Amino acid sequence: MIQFEQVSKVYSGGQKALMDVNFHLRQGEMAFLTGHSGAGKSTLLKLITVIERATAGKVSINGHNIANVGPKHVPYLRRNIGMIFQNHHLLMDKTVFDNIALPLVIEGFTHGEIRKRVAGALDMVGLYGKERHLPIMLSGGEQQRVGIARAIVNKPPLLLADEPTGNLDPKLSMDILRLFEAFNDSGTSVLIATHDLGLIARMKYRTFTLREGRMLGGERSAAEENMR
């Protein structure tokens, strides 16, 4: 699904965010991306969503080199990637329904189809019946779930999450992870960036670890990483 080959990213200030990173997230796989803050997790996600472009190396999605995706086609690429952010990036003056419907409106779905899909997405994240609420009326965990609903509402083949549990207590965090597992079970590839090692230690998924811009050891499980 996602393949990084010898990818480096140097910001214009000279700051080296990623150095010679190699990794491969397989089709339908769920994996974690860990490392201390500043290790390059966010940069790696930005390279996938073409918010930033790699300085060197090759980033491919589904076998397509995204260096070949021109600025005009970036929006279409992003429609196939569901993105979830730590600060959830919701529009505070729009209702929950409008927030979740945004990707569908952009893609040009009919109104009836939008209602159906938004209802389905809300149901999946356990917020059914809160369409008319404004995000400000919801708790932190609920807001995060609205962000997740928006990311999955157009059924993207790939889901990226940047610290999705950063502001949540352990119980809510586990709920969110279960949600990702459910999407993964239905065939979506999932990559979750988090520094919450305690959370992922108990899970069976592959873990990619970044340290100062380099990928450590390749494919090590979180449990192993924890024992060191």
Added chain:
Amino acid sequence: MSKKPSITQSKLPLSGRIVMFFIRHVQQGMSSMGELWRNPVSSIMTMAVLGVSLSLPAALQVLVKNAENITQSWNSAAEISLFINKGRSEQSIQSLLSRIKAFREVESVTYISREQALEEFQRLSGFGEALSYLDENPLPAVVTVTPSLKYSSPTGARELLVKLERESEVDFGRLDIEWLERLQALLKLLEKTVLAIAALLVLAVVLVIGNTIRLAIMNRRTEIEVMKLVGATEAFIQRPFLYTGIWYGVIGGILAWLIINVLVWYLDGALAELLGLYGSELTIQALTFSELIKLVLLASFLGWLGSYLSVRQHLRSIEPS
């Protein structure tokens, strides 16, 4: 190996996308109208500025139009006076008259004989007594020629005058159109001034709309970032702003039209009085319906242009980070 689906293709069929394209246009157009209602104070201020800015060039257009109307009625009043050589017989004058009448440049001819001229002079000048001391009538016979419409312009009338002066019976001719030429030069100056002022005001309209749209973009910065993150194209993001610009233009244009009508209604009485003094019965003409349509179309184009320039410049700079 099966072909991998393109990562940039849409999930919707082409026909559905085309239909939805138009539906989105209508929706975004309407919602940007609604957006204006949501901030009524700033919207009304902007529209008022546009209305006033547009009303000035429109008022000048009304001025030029009416001035042209008036001078056109004066244009045809150009007359050529031909003074006949003394000592020409009545017969030769009559033959001259019939020859001139045959010119296709000539609309009509009036003959004033020496006797008639003397009579008129005595009656109007107040020197009648003095004239009676003279042995002979000092006044020449005069032929007044009105050029046909095609030759009533200053240059046309001048051409005709040269032609008429070639006749042997004619001593000299006089064309009293200098004032007309000056008036026309003045009108030309007025028209150019109007154009220059109009161009400046049009520029002001574009700048005002551009700045208003810039503020709207800045206000919705986070929304634009999120839209870009979830895959909105530039066209999709900029469309509501372009519609907002067009709405500003449309409403500003209608406001300008209202202002002009009030202005004309206010000036009509005074102007009718002034024109009455000049013996003219022209009434001032406001903007016609087709001119209203043109004004609104122009204004909406300016609105679109202002917001397009603003959107081009500012939308690109907003990128998710």
